[in-house]
Amino acid sequence: MAKCKHVEVLIVGGGLAGLTAGIHLSQHGFEVLLIEKYAYPHHKVCGEYVSNEVLPYLNGLGVDPIKEGAKNISLFEISNTKGELLSTKLPLGGFGISRYHLDNILYQKLLETAAVEIATVSGVCFLNEIFEVQTQHGNEYTADFVLGAYGKRSNLDIQWKRDFVQKPSQWLGVKAHYDFNMPEDIVALHNFNGGYCGLSQTETGAVNACYLTTYAAFKKHKNIEVFQKEVLCENPHLKHFFNNANLLFDAPLTISQVSFSKKETVMNHVIMLGDTAGLIHPLCGNGMAMAIHSAKLFSEIFITSKKTGQSRQAIEARYTSNWQASFSGRLQTGTLIQKMLLKPMATQVGFSIAKIIPGILPRLIKQTHGTLLV
Numbered sequence: 001m002a003k004c005k006h007v008e009v010l011i012v013g014g015g016l017a018g019l020t021a022g023i024h025l026s027q028h029g030f031e032v033l034l035i036e037k038y039a040y041p042h043h044k045v046c047g048e049y050v051s052n053e054v055l056p057y058l059n060g061l062g063v064d065p066i067k068e069g070a071k072n073i074s075l076f077e078i079s080n081t082k083g084e085l086l087s088t089k090l091p092l093g094g095f096g097i098s099r100y101h102l103d104n105i106l107y108q109k110l111l112e113t114a115a116v117e118i119a120t121v122s123g124v125c126f127l128n129e130i131f132e133v134q135t136q137h138g139n140e141y142t143a144d145f146v147l148g149a150y151g152k153r154s155n156l157d158i159q160w161k162r163d164f165v166q167k168p169s170q171w172l173g174v175k176a177h178y179d180f181n182m183p184e185d186i187v188a189l190h191n192f193n194g195g196y197c198g199l200s201q202t203e204t205g206a207v208n209a210c211y212l213t214t215y216a217a218f219k220k221h222k223n224i225e226v227f228q229k230e231v232l233c234e235n236p237h238l239k240h241f242f243n244n245a246n247l248l249f250d251a252p253l254t255i256s257q258v259s260f261s262k263k264e265t266v267m268n269h270v271i272m273l274g275d276t277a278g279l280i281h282p283l284c285g286n287g288m289a290m291a292i293h294s295a296k297l298f299s300e301i302f303i304t305s306k307k308t309g310q311s312r313q314a315i316e317a318r319y320t321s322n323w324q325a326s327f328s329g330r331l332q333t334g335t336l337i338q339k340m341l342l343k344p345m346a347t348q349v350g351f352s353i354a355k356i357i358p359g360i361l362p363r364l365i366k367q368t369h370g371t372l373l374v
């Protein structure tokens with residue numbers, strides 16, 4: 001039977017951004033309902049390398065990924081399509097953990113202080129200062145605030161005719177876990193024609209292989225297996241990996257239409273968090289940290305605004321300007337690096353420069369990352 005309940009904050013989507021905002025706000029006494037499409041735990045297409053910048057903040061929320069088995073990662077290596085390798089110490093470092101585990105840890109933490117419903121949100125509308133939210137199961141809610149934390153692309157984006165869904169997107173993501181012997185303190189990024197593939201260990205010791213490629217590169221090949229064999233394996237590091245690794249999934253997971261276009265941070269008064277507000281190129285290994293950071297940005301603004309009685313408009317404006325200040329620079333640098341990596345000549349020049357000036361690689365990494373969040 002349909003029910004209609006009122007909550008202070010309703011969060012659409014329970015990935016890292018939604019779960020973190022839910023924990024932060026509910027720990028500060030706000031009544032939160034988070035609605036997520038899929039039951040936990042579930043796998044997601046993601047490189048599963050998280051920057052350490054979010055560790056102190058997660059610890060402050062009572063979440064400790066390292067205690068939960070995440071692997072400490074301190075080294076980065078990158079190869080070009082020919083297999084030439086550069087390596088460097090990561091300025092801040094990071095950790096390797098599967099989304100299957102990380103999202104589930106946050107979900108369990110959220111259940112201590114807030115309600116979660118597993119359902120797809122099918123409609124959100126704002127009328128007379130109140131949101132009305134429906135799920136596909138027919139449940140209805142009203143809320144004072146709605147946070148959109150539903151990821152890269154969703155039914156709601158199509159309903160709202162967001163600009164980025166009008167434009168075709170050329171990107172495809174593929175991910176799977178493998179049994180493979182690789183040092184646990186390294187995250188590797190190997191280039192191939194038309195994309196790049198990240199390798200790093202997760203909490204189980206399995207190696208996550210996740211790559212992003214263009215349709216143009218992929219469509220000439222019959223399927224994932226042929227594509228990996230004929231294109232990824234041109235890079236000797238990837239050849240060694242795919243020839244020696246045992247697939248631990250029934251089949252790799254895929255996502256399509258990954259868009260890096262500019263997105264709105266607030267739309268129809270819904271506050272957008274994480275990838276819903278903007279996605280950084282995955283080669284930066286910073287999307288998860290940004291998702292968590294955006295949750296922190298909003299939660300802090302919201303908590304202060306409730307104490308000082310600020311208007312909805314003031315909250316929206318402050319979130320938008322803080323989001324831009326925190327993330328615009330990283331997004332721009334990420335776009336530049338991605339463009340370069342997909343051009344073999346430019347990559348070659350970049351590699352030659354980085355060999356002469358080794359400090360350039362950590363400097364670039366710093367520009368796509370933030371500082372420690374406390």
Ligand SMILES: Cc1cc2nc3c(=O)[nH]c(=O)nc-3n(C[C@H](O)[C@H](O)[C@H](O)COP(=O)(O)OP(=O)(O)OC[C@H]3O[C@@H](n4cnc5c(N)ncnc54)[C@H](O)[C@@H]3O)c2cc1C
Nearest residue numbers: 013015016017037047048049121150151173274275287288
């Ligand atoms: C190929 C690839 C590799 C990547 N590698 C890395 C990496 O190594 N390191 C890194 O930091 N970042 C990486 N990223 C980026 C990272 O995955 C994202 O930035 C991060 O997942 C964003 O989290 P989020 O909470 O915004 O979205 P998500 O984790 O996507 O969560 C959104 C949630 O919303 C739910 N949802 C969607 N629609 C609805 C609806 N209508 N109703 C209810 N629920 C809904 C979804 O089921 C999902 O659980 C990678 C991205 C790609 C594409």
